[in-house]
Each structure stands twice: as C-alpha cells, then as structure tokens.
Amino acid sequence: MVGIVGYGVYVPKWRIKIEEIARMWGHDAEGVKKSLLIEEKSVPSLDEDTVTISVEAARNALKRAPEVNPKEIGAIYVGSESHPYVVKPTATIVAEAIDATPSLTAADMEFACKAATAGIQACIGLVKAGYIKYGMSIGADTAQAEPADALEYAASAGGAAYIIGSDNVLAEIEGTYSYTQDIPDFWRRDGSDYPKHGGRFTGDPAYFAQVVNCTKGLMQKLGTKPEDYDYVVFHEPNGKYPLRAAKILGFTTEKVLPGLIVTQLGNTYSGSSLIALATILDRAKVGDRILITSYGSGAGSDSFSLLVLDEIEPKRNLSPPVGYYLDRKEYIDYAMYTKFRGQLRGFTE
Amino acid sequence: MAMHAVPFHWRRYKERYQLLGTKCENCGTMFFPVRKICPKCRREGKPSTVKLSGRGKVHSFTVIRTPPDGFEVFAPYVIGVIELDEGPKLTSQIVDCSLDEVNIGMPVEVCFRKLRTLGKDGIICYGFKFRPADNSWKPESEKRAQGS
Amino acid sequence: MSKLATNTKKRDVAIVGVGSTPIGEHWDKGLRELTWDASIAAVEDAKIRGKDLELIIVGNMSGGMFVGQEHVAALVADFLGLKPTPAVRVEAACASGGVALRQGYLAVASGLYDLVAVGGVEKMTDVQAGWATSILTGAMDFEWEAYFGTTFPGIYALMARRYMHQYGLTREKLAEVAVKNHYHGSSNPLAHFQNRIKVEDVLNSSLVADPLRLYDCSPISDGGACVILAPAEKAKQYTETPIIIEASTQASDTLSLFEREDICTLDATVEAAKQAYSRAKISPKDVDIIEVHDCFTIAEILALEDLGFCKKGEAAKFYEGEQTYVGGTLPVNTDGGLKASGHPVGATGIKQVIEIVKQLRGEAEGARQVKGAEIGLAQNVGGSGATVVVTILRRR
Numbered sequence: 001m002v003g004i005v006g007y008g009v010y011v012p013k014w015r016i017k018i019e020e021i022a023r024m025w026g027h028d029a030e031g032v033k034k035s036l037l038i039e040e041k042s043v044p045s046l047d048e049d050t051v052t053i054s055v056e057a058a059r060n061a062l063k064r065a066p067e068v069n070p071k072e073i074g075a076i077y078v079g080s081e082s083h084p085y086v087v088k089p090t091a092t093i094v095a096e097a098i099d100a101t102p103s104l105t106a107a108d109m110e111f112a113c114k115a116a117t118a119g120i121q122a123c124i125g126l127v128k129a130g131y132i133k134y135g136m137s138i139g140a141d142t143a144q145a146e147p148a149d150a151l152e153y154a155a156s157a158g159g160a161a162y163i164i165g166s167d168n169v170l171a172e173i174e175g176t177y178s179y180t181q182d183i184p185d186f187w188r189r190d191g192s193d194y195p196k197h198g199g200r201f202t203g204d205p206a207y208f209a210q211v212v213n214c215t216k217g218l219m220q221k222l223g224t225k226p227e228d229y230d231y232v233v234f235h236e237p238n239g240k241y242p243l244r245a246a247k248i249l250g251f252t253t254e255k256v257l258p259g260l261i262v263t264q265l266g267n268t269y270s271g272s273s274l275i276a277l278a279t280i281l282d283r284a285k286v287g288d289r290i291l292i293t294s295y296g297s298g299a300g301s302d303s304f305s306l307l308v309l310d311e312i313e314p315k316r317n318l319s320p321p322v323g324y325y326l327d328r329k330e331y332i333d334y335a336m337y338t339k340f341r342g343q344l345r346g347f348t349e
Numbered sequence: 350m351a352m353h354a355v356p357f358h359w360r361r362y363k364e365r366y367q368l369l370g371t372k373c374e375n376c377g378t379m380f381f382p383v384r385k386i387c388p389k390c391r392r393e394g395k396p397s398t399v400k401l402s403g404r405g406k407v408h409s410f411t412v413i414r415t416p417p418d419g420f421e422v423f424a425p426y427v428i429g430v431i432e433l434d435e436g437p438k439l440t441s442q443i444v445d446c447s448l449d450e451v452n453i454g455m456p457v458e459v460c461f462r463k464l465r466t467l468g469k470d471g472i473i474c475y476g477f478k479f480r481p482a483d484n485s486w487k488p489e490s491e492k493r494a495q496g497s
Numbered sequence: 498m499s500k501l502a503t504n505t506k507k508r509d510v511a512i513v514g515v516g517s518t519p520i521g522e523h524w525d526k527g528l529r530e531l532t533w534d535a536s537i538a539a540v541e542d543a544k545i546r547g548k549d550l551e552l553i554i555v556g557n558m559s560g561g562m563f564v565g566q567e568h569v570a571a572l573v574a575d576f577l578g579l580k581p582t583p584a585v586r587v588e589a590a591c592a593s594g595g596v597a598l599r600q601g602y603l604a605v606a607s608g609l610y611d612l613v614a615v616g617g618v619e620k621m622t623d624v625q626a627g628w629a630t631s632i633l634t635g636a637m638d639f640e641w642e643a644y645f646g647t648t649f650p651g652i653y654a655l656m657a658r659r660y661m662h663q664y665g666l667t668r669e670k671l672a673e674v675a676v677k678n679h680y681h682g683s684s685n686p687l688a689h690f691q692n693r694i695k696v697e698d699v700l701n702s703s704l705v706a707d708p709l710r711l712y713d714c715s716p717i718s719d720g721g722a723c724v725i726l727a728p729a730e731k732a733k734q735y736t737e738t739p740i741i742i743e744a745s746t747q748a749s750d751t752l753s754l755f756e757r758e759d760i761c762t763l764d765a766t767v768e769a770a771k772q773a774y775s776r777a778k779i780s781p782k783d784v785d786i787i788e789v790h791d792c793f794t795i796a797e798i799l800a801l802e803d804l805g806f807c808k809k810g811e812a813a814k815f816y817e818g819e820q821t822y823v824g825g826t827l828p829v830n831t832d833g834g835l836k837a838s839g840h841p842v843g844a845t846g847i848k849q850v851i852e853i854v855k856q857l858r859g860e861a862e863g864a865r866q867v868k869g870a871e872i873g874l875a876q877n878v879g880g881s882g883a884t885v886v887v888t889i890l891r892r893r
Binding site for chain 3: 365381408410412413415416419420421426428430437439440442453464465478
Binding site: 013045046047048049051052055056059063084085088093096097099317318319320321324328330339344347348 | 461462475478
C-alpha cells in the first residue's frame with residue numbers, strides 16, 4: 001500500500017484584484033471575472049520565489065507527518081515552471097532547509113503545471129520498489145504572465161508538498177494513469193520573460209483532450225465510475241475549465257466546487273491541482289474517495305484515485321489548512337505588483 | 350567584497366536555513382549564532398548545535414530606508430532584534446506586514462525567504478526572516494493546551 | 498581580567514603636538530594628501546623634525562574597501578619620507594583612532610619609545626553613498642547582521658527605539674543632541690558642518706532608519722588627524738603646554754548588537770570608563786569637558802550614562818537647558834561631535850583627543866572654549882560598541 005503520508009501548502013499573503021489589472025489595460029473587469037471565474041490572484045513578495053514557497057510547503061507537510069524524520073526522506077522532487085535557477089536545482093535547497101540531506105536523490109522537474117504530479121508518480125515507484133521509505137514531491141510556482149495578456153489575470157503564486165510513503169498513510173493512492181501527447185498549446189523559450197500560448201487552441205485539443213481522456217483512462221483501469229467518487233479535482237487554469245471537464249465526464253457540480261479555489265487564488269501553475277487537492281483533504285471524511293487529474297501544457301495529465309483513511313483525522317489539523325492561506329491576504333495595487341514581479345526594467349533584486 | 354565568494358555563503362547554509370544555535374549542556378545557556386565555546390563555562394562548557402524554534406517576539410525594530418548595496422529593490426524594509434522563546438536574540442528582517450504594524454513585544458515566527466542575489470548572474474542567498482505569528486490559526490495541540 | 502588596575506607603567510605620557518585637516522568632502526585629496534596635511538601640522542606644533550619620530554601608528558578602518566589601499570601605515574611612512582621608521586596600522590572600525598592612540602601610549606609608557614606619531618585618516622567620499630553604507634557594515638557582525646540588510650543607522654535606530662520604549666525619551670529631546678552639536682560646530686573652523694540647526698530641522702529631515710532621521714546621523718567625511726606623543730618628563734622640550742594622558746583604557750563587548758546583555762548599554766564603555774577613572778584617580782564629576790562618540794544622536798545619550806555621568810535612562814535630563822553646551826555644567830562635544838565636525842572614521846578617535854588638548858591648552862577657536870578646563874575625557878566606539886576606548890587627559 002502506498003499513499004499520502006503528509007501534505008502541506010503555502011500561499012503568499014499578497015493579492016491583486018482583477019479590477020486593478022483591468023484598470024491598467026482598459027479591460028472590462030466584470031467581463032473578465034465572468035469569463036474566467038477569477039476574482040483575485042495571489043502575488044509573491046519580492047523576497048519570495050519558487051524555492052521559498054517550496055520550503056514553506058515542505059515544512060507544513062512535515063508538520064502533518066510528525067512521525068517522519070526528514071533524514072528518512074529518500075527523494076525530493078520539485079516541479080515548477082519558475083525555478084529561480086535554470087541550472088541548479090530547487091530541490092537541493094529544500095532538502096537542506098528541511099534537514100533531509102545528504103542521503104537522498106533529488107531533482108527538479110518541468111512539465112508546465114503538472115510537473116509535481118509526475119514527481120508523485122516517481123515517488124510512488126521508489127516507495128513501492130522498496131528503495132526509499134518516504135518521498136516528497138512539491139509543486140510550486142511564481143508564474144510569469146505577459147502584461148495585458150489574458151494570463152495576467154490568472155497567473156499567481158503558491159505551492160503544495162506531498163510526502164509519499166507506506167506507513168501512517170492518510171490517503172491511499174489506489175492507482176494512477178497518465179495521458180501524454182506532444183501539443184504546443186503553451187510554452188516558454190529559454191531567455192524569454194513570458195510564456196506564449198495558442199489562445200483558443202489551449203482548450204479542446206489541449207486541456208480537455210488530456211484531462212478527459214486521462215480521467216476516463218484511470219477509471220477504466222480501476223473499474224470505477226464518477227458515482228464512486230465523493231470529490232473530483234482538476235487542474236484549474238480558470239474557474240470554467242474544471243466545471244466543464246466535470247460535466248463532460250459526468251461528475252456532478254457539488255463534487256468539483258469544494259476544490260475550486262482558483263476564484264480566490266488564481267492559477268498557481270504547478271501548485272494548482274495539488275493545492276486544490278489539499279483543500280479537499282482538509283475536509284474529506286474517512287472513507288471518501290477523491291479523483292485528481294492534473295494538467296500540464298505540452299501536454300499531459302496525471303490522474304490519481306485516492307481513498308481517505310483513518311490517519312487523516314489526527315493529522316489534518318497539524319498544519320494550516322488551505323482556507324487559512326486564502327483568508328490571509330492583503331491587497332496591492334498594480335505599481336506594487338510590478339515591483340514584486342520584478343517587472344521594473346533593469347531594477348530587480 | 351566578499352560577495353561573490355560562493356564558499357563564504359555556502360558555509361552558513363545550514364545555520365541560515367535551519368536556524369541553528371548552540372546550547373551549552375553544562376550551564377543550559379542557549380546562544381545564537383553557533384559558538385565553539387561557551388563564554389560562561391569556557392573549557393568546562395559542553396557546546397552542542399541545536400535547532401531553534403523560530404518563535405519569539407520583537408525586542409526592537411527599525412525601517413531601513415537607505416539600504417546597502419544589493420538591497421535597494423527591497424527598501425523600505427523592517428529590521429528587528431528578535432528575542433527567541435529559548436532566550437537568545439538575533440537580528441533579522443520582519444516581513445509580511447506593513448511598516449507601521451510592527452511593535453515591540455509583537456510575537457513573530459520564522460519563515461524562509463530570499464535575502465538577496467549576487468547580481469543577475471550570481472547565486473541567490475536564502476535564509477531566515479520573521480513574520481507576525483498569526484493568532485488566528487494554531488495547531489490543535491496548542492489550542493488544547495491553551496484551553497481555547 | 499586586566500591587571501592594568503594594578504600594573505604600573507614605567508612613565509607618564511604627554512601629547513606634545515597636534516594637527517588635523519578640515520573635515521569634509523575633499524575631492525582633491527586622497528589618503529596621501531590628508532595624511533600629509535595632518536602630520537606636517539602636528540610635527541610643526543611639536544617643533545620636531547619628522548626624522549625624530551621613532552614609531553608611526555595609523556588608525557584607518559578601510560583603506561582597502563574605499564580606495565583599494567591596504568598597508569596604509571606603509572603608505573603613510575613612505576609619503577612622509579620617513580623610511581626606515583616603523584609604521585603600523587590599527588583597525589577597530591570607528592575606534593581605530595582611539596585604539597591607535599592607546600597603542601602609541603603603551604609604546605611610550607613602556608619606556609621603549611621616546612617620540613611617537615599617532616594619526617588617523619579616512620578617505621570615504623570617492624565612493625557613492627550606497628557603497629559607503631555597505632563598506633561600513635564591515636564594522637558590525639557581517640554574517641549575522643549586515644547579511645540581512647542591516648545598516649549602521651539601522652543598528653543605532655534599534656538602540657534608539659528600544660531606549661525610547663523603555664525610558665520614554667522623546668523624539669524632540671533626542672533632536673536636541675544634534676542641535677547642540679551643530680551649535681558647537683559653528684565655532685569650529687575645521688568642522689564638516691558649520692551651520693546651526695533647530696529641533697524642527699531635525700524632525701523634518703528625511704527618515705534614514707526609523708526613528709533616526711538624516712540629522713540624527715553623522716556624515717560620511719574625509720579627514721586626517723595626528724598627535725605627537727613623548728614621555729611627560731621630556732615634554733617641555735616640545736611644548737609649553739603638554740597634556741598628560743592620565744588614562745588610556747579599552748574594553749570589548751560582543752560584536753553583534755543582539756548578543757549584548759542590554760542593547761541600550763555599551764558594557765565596553767562602562768568597563769573602559771571604570772578602569773580609566775581608577776587609573777586617573779578621578780570620578781565623573783571631576784571631568785570638565787567630554788568628547789563622546791555621537792555617530793548617531795542616541796549614542797551621545799547612551800555614552801553619558803555608560804560613562805557614569807548619570808544612571809541608565811536619565812541622560813535626557815542633561816538636555817534640559819544648556820547643561821551640555823559650552824558654558825554649561827557638562828560641556829559635551831565642543832567641536833561639534835561626530836555629527837557636525839564629521840566622522841572620518843579612522844581619524845575620529847584622534848580628532849576627539851585633539852579637541853580636548855585644544856580645550857585644555859586654552860586654544861579652542863571662537864566661542865567654544867570651555868573656561869579653565871583642566872580634565873577632559875574622550876570616548877571612542879567601534880561599531881555598535883564591540884570596542885570602546887576611553888582616554889582621560891589632564892593639563893598639569
């Protein structure tokens with residue numbers, strides 16, 4: 001048996017409202033909010049980045065798994081599309097910060113927004129093979145978005161860390177399935193400040209094709225149906241996509257809504273589906289079944305079927321819930337946003 | 350300056366990432382930063398490295414408005430002397446709050462932040478800072494202990 | 498624990514010549530020129546020839562960082578044309594000058610040297626302000642204070658904030674320190690700033706590190722200062738008014754501010770002062786004029802307490818009325834202190850002592866002469882208090 005032993009999230013405190021961004025570009029704020037189902041998004045402080053967010057999330061995950069000695073974590077993977085170094089891993093800094101060094105393997109992963117779920121699969125493999133006792137996968141981002149582009153309303157900052165193991169499991173991973181194709185829906189070249197995307201092309205052929213087929217594939221593999229799940233979590237680039245994916249697949253809205261945090265948070269890219277999953281774990285009852293399908297541009301999805309176990313009860317409240325981070329906020333204006341996002345020309349830290 | 354000397358920065362990674370101090374097992378005094386000798390016990394002391402809790406309160410603070418080289422983009426920022434629960438004090442930035450929210454006695458907790466970079470091509474220096482210890486969320490065990 | 502209290506020196510030491518440069522921004526002068534200007538004035542004041550000097554001691558905090566020059570004492574000896582006279586540089590951050598003076602005192606008191614030049618020099622204005630701020634952070638704990646973005650105004654602001662919280666010192670009262678020092682500076686032709694200011698000017702000046710404002714902070718200055726030391730028994734060969742060094746003491750404290758027992762007390766000042774009064778066989782009330790290390794206004798407040806002029810928390814009372822002005826009961830920083838006369842770091846400790854020498858000789862220019870001054874005390878601080886030197890001088 002392999003599953004989630006501990007989980008933790010972190011979201012920076014700062015927020016910017018859709019209205020404030022729309023004000024800059026003369027866009028219709030209400031129209032944007034309706035089409036994206038996003039009200040505001042999180043913004044990292046100048047001294048925060050994917051590394052610092054990963055460390056905070058990792059520390060929170062360890063708080064939920066107090067029996068885990070960090071030295072027994074045999075693998076750490078950090079998935080992000082905003083690693084501060086292009087060469088030099090985030091994972092080693094996290095490993096040092098949580099005192100997991102030196103007996104572990106570590107690597108950074110990139111697969112747009114689904115790098116961390118790929119990291120979870122790697123941990124599952126190592127744990128099941130008996131090579132490691134615990135593995136940690138972290139999804140964190142301080143996502144870049146070109147000013148005045150639609151993505152600017154969504155790209156936000158946050159992260160989640162998951163400890164995978166066989167002992168004291170709070171949610172069993174019953175199975176996993178992945179669906180991967182080469183699709184240029186969204187990309188960023190080395191040296192480019194901002195990603196580019198294919199507009200409407202990112203919808204049906206990209207997001208929906210992967211997410212729907214992957215989820216179907218998982219249920220087929222496990223012999224499960226939407227009715228078997230109490231919650232379903234999808235990657236949340238905006239509020240509309242997950243609702244539509246649920247509808248296509250036959251999941252009722254009540255199963256999607258509890259995890260739909262993009263409205264208050266924005267799209268935390270590599271953190272997105274994993275923070276949404278944490279929102280569910282914060283409230284799920286023992287015996288609940290959860291289906292989660294991530295999505296990463298390029299493109300691919302990883303699906304997992306999870307069964308919540310007894311261990312959730314003593315562990316759940318050992319670390320701040322997602323709701324705590326959503327409520328912990330302070331608004332900034334576009335000028336401060338520009339400074340925080342390092343968008344002042346020639347004047348960054 | 351010593352700034353581009355990467356070993357110089359690396360040498361303190363563990364201490365700056367994990368907030369390490371020294372406890373003299375002989376007299377029980379806690380020190381920050383790490384020391385090789387207890388100034389009180391001298392040779393009779395038994396210094397050992399410990400992880401500090403990261404909880405404390407603000408002993409004094411200021412707002413830096415004329416930053417040194419490398420910190421320009423962060424200004425204005427709060428620098429404080431923090432008194433840790435275990436006893437020793439240290440100097441650190443106080444973040445995640447507005448400049449006028451900080452006050453002497455305010456409870457704070459440690460967080461992990463970027464300190465600076467050594468230029469756009471240089472390494473990134475990480476370490477501890479402190480943020481207000483939020484009173485609205487506490488782990489269950491603390492709540493029970495406080496009887497709330 | 499020092500045996501200084503009981504060990505006796507071989508002989509008394511006197512200051513027989515002084516010389517210093519104007520303090521300010523000297524675009525046309527580097528370390529060489531500043532050294533020359535101060536040294537030639539001192540040598541002429543003592544009516545000696547440079548070749549008579551047996552030892553040169555130079556206080557300089559950071560020739561390397563400001564102008565790329567280490568080995569500063571060698572530069573001094575060379576530019577003064579004094580090969581093969583031995584020269585040594587002393588560094589103790591802002592106490593470099595005071596510690597240098599003490600080394601010169603020890604050399605003469607020991608009986609091994611009969612004529613020693615002690616100088617201090619600092620060239621700070623070639624670099625821009627942000628870089629100067631960074632260089633000066635070398636005087637604090639670089640790895641555990643400067644590393645997080647602390648500056649020197651920040652360090653003293655931490656002391657000021659805590660002090661105000663504990664003892665109720667007001668912003669206005671603290672400003673009086675700067676007002677007085679500028680008043681004194683206006684009579685000092687060598688002072689960096691010779692303008693008089695009011696409390697409102699201090700309170701309206703821009704914030705540097707809350708609660709300290711621009712006018713709470715000493716400036717970045719260029720300057721040089723030099724004294725000539727000789728055994729007291731031979732002093733009359735050089736001057737009609739030898740000034741005797743009755744005590745030259747030094748103590749250390751933790752490098753960082755945060756490891757102090759109390760961040761509002763400089764234990765090194767307390768310890769050095771205690772030893773100095775004991776050596777000089779005087780108590781605070783015998784002192785006619787003091788020069789304290791007001792790198793920031795709060796430092797002057799703390800100094801008066803740590804030097805034993807009053808209890809901790811009570812120094813503000815000296816700033817009611819004009820007690821600390823020339824003509825008052827306790828004249829402090831009659832040359833304008835660091836705030837108005839300037840703070841060329843390595844030279845400051847020497848500059849303070851020169852002011853006392855001038856006062857004791859009755860040679861202070863203008864209205865700032867303290868009438869009948871006989872005993873003076875100088876306190877020179879390194880960093881936030883890790884090094885303190887106390888010097889007591891007397892006109893015999």
